[in-house]
Amino acid sequence: MGLFERDAAMTSMHGLLAEAVGGKGRVAMVTGVVATGKSELLHAFAEQALERGALPLVASATQAESDIPLGVLGQLFQNAPLREDVRAVAADLLREGAEMASPAKGDRVEQVDVQIVHSLCAVLLSLAERHPLAIVVDDVHLADRASLLCLSYLVRRSRYAPLVAVFSQAEYRQHMHGFFATEMLRQPHCTAVRLAPLSYGAALSMTAERLGEAAAKEVTPEWHALSGGNPLLLRGLIEDHESGGSAPAERYGEAVLSCLHRADPGLMQVAGWLAVLDDPALLERLLGSDSAAMAHAMHWLETAGLLESGHYRAEIARRTVLAELGDEVRRSVHRRAAELLHEEGADDIAIAEHLLGADATDLPWAVPVLEAAALSRLDGGSVTSAVDYLKLAWRGCTDERHRTTIATVLMRAEWRINPSTPAEHIAELTDALHNGTLRGSDAVVLARALLWHGKVDDACQVLEHLKESGDTEPQTVAELIGTRLWLRCSAPPLLAHVNRSTSEQAREAVLPVRVSRRLESINALISVLTRGPRERVLGTVERILHSSRLDEMSMDTVESSLLALTYGGWPDKAVPWCDAFIEEAQSRSAPARRARLTAIRAEIAMRRGDLETAASCARQALEIIPPASWGVTVGGPLANLMLASTAMGQYDQALAQVNTPVPDAMLQTRFGLHYLHARGRYHLAVDHPAAALRDFRFCGELMAEWEMDTPGFIAWRTDAAEALIRMGEQAEARALIEEQLSRCGPMASRTHGIALRLLAATSELRHRPMLLRQSTDRLQACGDRYELARSLFDLTEAFHSVGEFRRAGIIASRTRILAQECGAQPLSHALDGDGAAAEGQGSEISKVVAILSDAERRVAGLAAVGYTNREIAAKLFITVSTVEQHLTRIYRKLGITQRSDLPPNLELSPTLR
Numbered sequence: 001m002g003l004f005e006r007d008a009a010m011t012s013m014h015g016l017l018a019e020a021v022g023g024k025g026r027v028a029m030v031t032g033v034v035a036t037g038k039s040e041l042l043h044a045f046a047e048q049a050l051e052r053g054a055l056p057l058v059a060s061a062t063q064a065e066s067d068i069p070l071g072v073l074g075q076l077f078q079n080a081p082l083r084e085d086v087r088a089v090a091a092d093l094l095r096e097g098a099e100m101a102s103p104a105k106g107d108r109v110e111q112v113d114v115q116i117v118h119s120l121c122a123v124l125l126s127l128a129e130r131h132p133l134a135i136v137v138d139d140v141h142l143a144d145r146a147s148l149l150c151l152s153y154l155v156r157r158s159r160y161a162p163l164v165a166v167f168s169q170a171e172y173r174q175h176m177h178g179f180f181a182t183e184m185l186r187q188p189h190c191t192a193v194r195l196a197p198l199s200y201g202a203a204l205s206m207t208a209e210r211l212g213e214a215a216a217k218e219v220t221p222e223w224h225a226l227s228g229g230n231p232l233l234l235r236g237l238i239e240d241h242e243s244g245g246s247a248p249a250e251r252y253g254e255a256v257l258s259c260l261h262r263a264d265p266g267l268m269q270v271a272g273w274l275a276v277l278d279d280p281a282l283l284e285r286l287l288g289s290d291s292a293a294m295a296h297a298m299h300w301l302e303t304a305g306l307l308e309s310g311h312y313r314a315e316i317a318r319r320t321v322l323a324e325l326g327d328e329v330r331r332s333v334h335r336r337a338a339e340l341l342h343e344e345g346a347d348d349i350a351i352a353e354h355l356l357g358a359d360a361t362d363l364p365w366a367v368p369v370l371e372a373a374a375l376s377r378l379d380g381g382s383v384t385s386a387v388d389y390l391k392l393a394w395r396g397c398t399d400e401r402h403r404t405t406i407a408t409v410l411m412r413a414e415w416r417i418n419p420s421t422p423a424e425h426i427a428e429l430t431d432a433l434h435n436g437t438l439r440g441s442d443a444v445v446l447a448r449a450l451l452w453h454g455k456v457d458d459a460c461q462v463l464e465h466l467k468e469s470g471d472t473e474p475q476t477v478a479e480l481i482g483t484r485l486w487l488r489c490s491a492p493p494l495l496a497h498v499n500r501s502t503s504e505q506a507r508e509a510v511l512p513v514r515v516s517r518r519l520e521s522i523n524a525l526i527s528v529l530t531r532g533p534r535e536r537v538l539g540t541v542e543r544i545l546h547s548s549r550l551d552e553m554s555m556d557t558v559e560s561s562l563l564a565l566t567y568g569g570w571p572d573k574a575v576p577w578c579d580a581f582i583e584e585a586q587s588r589s590a591p592a593r594r595a596r597l598t599a600i601r602a603e604i605a606m607r608r609g610d611l612e613t614a615a616s617c618a619r620q621a622l623e624i625i626p627p628a629s630w631g632v633t634v635g636g637p638l639a640n641l642m643l644a645s646t647a648m649g650q651y652d653q654a655l656a657q658v659n660t661p662v663p664d665a666m667l668q669t670r671f672g673l674h675y676l677h678a679r680g681r682y683h684l685a686v687d688h689p690a691a692a693l694r695d696f697r698f699c700g701e702l703m704a705e706w707e708m709d710t711p712g713f714i715a716w717r718t719d720a721a722e723a724l725i726r727m728g729e730q731a732e733a734r735a736l737i738e739e740q741l742s743r744c745g746p747m748a749s750r751t752h753g754i755a756l757r758l759l760a761a762t763s764e765l766r767h768r769p770m771l772l773r774q775s776t777d778r779l780q781a782c783g784d785r786y787e788l789a790r791s792l793f794d795l796t797e798a799f800h801s802v803g804e805f806r807r808a809g810i811i812a813s814r815t816r817i818l819a820q821e822c823g824a825q826p827l828s829h830a831l832d833g834d835g836a837a838a839e840g841q842g843s844e845i846s847k848v849v850a851i852l853s854d855a856e857r858r859v860a861g862l863a864a865v866g867y868t869n870r871e872i873a874a875k876l877f878i879t880v881s882t883v884e885q886h887l888t889r890i891y892r893k894l895g896i897t898q899r900s901d902l903p904p905n906l907e908l909s910p911t912l913r
Contacts, residue, residue: 197229228305361396381588635671
């Protein structure tokens with residue numbers, strides 16, 4: 001039996017046709033998978049037979065008509081050009097033969113009187129004497145037995161008649177009447193044609209006929225792979241493309257179903273089960289004794305171009321078969337798979353996936369398997385899958401206490417995706433608390449959820465309930481300790497509702513490592529907020545971050561550690577950690593955590609004076625989670641967006657944040673302090689100093705009440721002093737500034753620098769340059785470019801005021817560049833000139849950096865901003881003579897004669913920072 005592509009098969013059949021026209025009867029049996037285009041081949045052959053002078057008589061057998069005796073033969077006679085008297089005779093013969101072969105006679109084996117068979121065939125042979133005949137029957141394996149008997153009789157008597165008969169049959173299909181194929185292939189004038197899939201060249205040619213050569217060359221590589229050389233599937237891809245689609249879609253899916261529906265029902269079952277399971281090995285185990293049949297079916301599906309290496313070539317094909325299968329069958333297959341995998345002791349996640357697909361909760365082992373799988377998924381970061389497992393387990397659990405536990409875990413998991421979602425479970429868990437099924441650490445989770453959503457009174461009631469219960473379970477104690485510490489730095493007014501004894505229990509208890517790490521990180525944050533930064537805090541936090549990842553329990557740990565770095569004056573150290581955790585949250589599909597970390601990233605950027613990054617991160621955080629879902633924590637991202645927008649002069653954007661509704665309970669939390677501070681800065685920028693002062697003072701009162709009044713957290717006194725200066729209250733402003741300075745320790749460079757700037761504003765003109773120089777030194781050391789630009793702006797004005805215009809010009813150029821880098825448009829606009837002096841500075845710096853040594857660059861940078869030789873010597877710990885020698889070499893290398901010719905922003909070079 002030869003293996004032919006479509007064109008080769010057509011050539012072979014044309015040869016048979018030519019012989020038939022010459023008076024030699026010929027038969028062709030075309031075989032191959034249904035999908036490889038034999039129907040199209042037969043249709044093309046019939047058309048060309050007509051063109052060559054033969055008379056085509058065409059019939060197509062179907063599953064639906066396979067029980068109609070002589071149905072296929074009747075199709076041939078219906079298409080034959082017979083005289084009316086001959087047609088009437090043929091019709092009588094067909095009717096009589098059908099009655100004799102009808103199953104109604106009680107004989108299940110169809111029998112036809114041999115005389116009727118002879119007479120019907122004689123009509124066709126007589127017709128062939130007048131016109132060469134081309135008899136074409138598609139899917140002959142589905143034909144009724146009576147028709148096959150007649151066709152077999154005709155073929156045996158047509159060897160020397162001008163007649164060619166072409167029959168197609170499916171390679172996979174189990175023939176209902178196997179005698180016919182055997183009988184045909186025994187005939188000496190029968191040729192077997194087995195169709196092969198299209199080669200790449202044939203697929204390219206077929207595609208080019210419809211789309212043109214250029215488009216065909218572009219799409220054929222992908223489409224040949226997706227179709228597996230199946231013309232029917234390839235045609236579907238072409239039609240989808242012509243309808244405007246860029247990927248396999250409706251027509252391709254229809255072609256897939258066409259292939260399967262014309263095959264054996266058993267094949268459709270295998271294809272459907274494989275679409276459900278997408279696992280050939282599992283399917284083989286499910287079929288058990290039918291493994292041989294399955295192997296045969298898999299081979300057919302591969303040859304038909306639907307599968308490759310046991311999997312569907314295109315996802316749309318799998319989805320199409322799934323949809324055709326129906327929900328009930330799909331669930332049944334998943335259920336059988338889950339049961340088999342459970343018997344084999346398979347992985348919980350593999351079993352849970354099938355339980356989910358089966359929507360099965362009635363199996364006695366289903367709930368524990370789903371819970372275990374959910375915890376594994378949570379640990380691996382697949383939160384959405386974990387939520388699906390937990391929802392199914394929650395629905396199937398009949399034990400109320402256990403059901404409450406599942407609901408708590410589910411709430412925590414959903415929190416990672418969207419904090420507003422767990423609100424659906426709050427009412428149920430509150431009821432469970434009152435009826436006694438919610439206790440211990442699960443109740444603590446409920447309290448924090450209530451607080452997040454601004455239900456402070458309800459949260460307090462839950463905490464009081466726990467306080468009265470005296471629960472001493474280790475897990476409950478650990479959760480209460482963590483909650484008490486978290487409340488201390490996040491919502492101090494609620495501390496009274498948690499037992500103080502938990503702190504003593506913490507010292508006595510032997511806690512798991514991750515719990516200890518969590519408590520240690522929150523304590524570090526508390527230390528920074530209440531006592532200010534300490535070097536040991538930096539070491540502790542960095543050690544914790546090195547060993548942390550975003551698993552089920554670690555968000556408090558990571559968040560507290562990052563904030564300790566940020567508030568402690570180490571925002572530069574927090575940047576890489578925060579970025580890494582944001583990336584991890586994204587990879588773990590935890591949008592809520594990503595949003596919270598992105599909000600912290602905005603806070604970090606704001607303290608580095610990176611206004612555009614601060615605004616972008618805050619805006620992104622509020623897009624990942626809308627403001628209504630942030631609960632009381634919304635004050636964090638809103639504040640930073642407000643601060644950044646205000647500093648950039650985008651007052652409309654800042655006002656939009658001011659007008660955003662926030663929960664009243666927010667002002668009982670740390671996030672409310674940020675909000676008050678940012679709103680005050682906005683009021684100050686739009687010239688409402690009295691409103692700003694109220695916000696700053698209220699913020700300060702709360703900070704003092706909560707014992708969180710540290711300069712590194714929120715320096716409210718300097719902002720209040722600025723508002724007082726605007727209002728003309730110099731003395732009161734100076735008192736606040738001096739108090740702020742007295743509170744600044746050696747590690748509060750940022751706040752110290754800001755306070756010195758405002759102290760200069762309340763001092764005599766002659767003292768201002770010195771104070772502002774000190775301010776810029778501290779602000780440059782801490783890395784806050786925006787506050788540095790503000791101090792440099794004031795320094796420019798101070799130099800102008802005392803008549804040092806050259807220095808003022810140098811500082812103004814530097815300030816303008818720095819303000820532009822920060823995006824601080826109000827500062828840029830306030831500076832004199834159009835900014836032309838800053839043009840070309842980047843290239844000039846690059847040249848200087850390339851020419852000068854490190855020591856020379858340091859000296860040049862300080863000289864460029866107006867430091868005297870003695871001041872430079874003191875700052876760099878070198879002699880004045882060494883400074884002079886460096887300057888001499890610098891002037892010679894740069895071709896200048898005086899320090900005023902140095903690039904004014906040279907000190908901004910990264911090598912000098």
